[in-house]
Amino acid sequence: MQRLDGYSSPLRVLAVTSGKGGVGKTSFSVNLAIQLEKMGKRVLILDADFGLSNVEVMLGIRPQYNISDLIYKQKNISDIITEGPMNIGFISGGSGVQDLGNLDSKQIKLLISKLSQLDSMYDNIIIDTGAGISDSVLEFVLTCPEIMLVVTPEPTSITDAYSLLKAVNRKKEFIATQKTINVVSNKVESESEGMEIYKKLNAVASKFLNIQLEYIGYIYHDRNIAKAVIEQNPITITEPKGETARLIFGIADRIVNDKKYEEQQGQGIAGVFLNYIKTRRRNK
Secondary structure, eight states, rough: OOBBBTOHHHHSEEOOOOOOSSSSHHHHHHHHHHHHHHHHEEEEEEETTTTTTTHHHHOOOOOOTTTTHHSSOOOGGGGGGOOOGGEEEEOOOOOOGGGGGOHHHHHHHHHHHHHHTTHHHSSEEEEEESSSSSHHHHHHHHHOOOEEEOOSSHHHHOOOOOOOOHHHTTTTTTGGGGOEEEEEEEEESSSSHHHHHHHHHHIIIIIIIIIOOOEEEEEEEOOOHEEEEHTOHHHHSSSTHHHHHHHHHHHHHHTTHHHHHHHHHHHOOHHHHHHHHHHHTOOO
């Protein structure tokens, strides 16, 4: 992946994605952000599910501005950040982000300059992508070095997750050795079921795509999560000592204490978006 003028940033950018909708991807993104905040990390969520705005619905927040307003309305980076629970920052991608491939060089420089300010403001940025294998989803998966792939026990969830991996693997920009793809087994009935989902998916990915997946954890099927979503109050806040909160905290802890990333410097969110724009232009 092309570097951003040799620039490196300690900011970690994680893209949370899934092969299909309804697997709990956005709920996981929000609750992961909350647990990372509890560990003392400064976290920002970017809702990149263009047109659906699932994060703002889940948090009961309606942002006034989005990323495209940095360019078209000359807003500052602080103008487009909305404060969420537990001091989490939240940015709406907005439907206009799909047109980033049409920006001229001056607009791109302006966007990248403003986005780069986030590198010193946050420790982690979680990009909540859309579900499925649309171009915008694939492009974020291609440009983010670290992916959280949410999968459930449903056979369609596993096959659709594999379809996503296969679609990404077809792209010439994809280099498996430069990517970490963590599997999150969601809505499982047991720890062993969570591991079994990972083993099935990893077996076919490694055999047919030469992609080695990592396993970062599981989350039980919990009816209270649906209740929390309806009430627009994340379960890690309503039930901070519950089993679901504990398991998500464990995933957050494994992210923070991953020794592999202590030695790496990423491109920050500006680098991710620069590569996103380049990829979108190539795929037009």
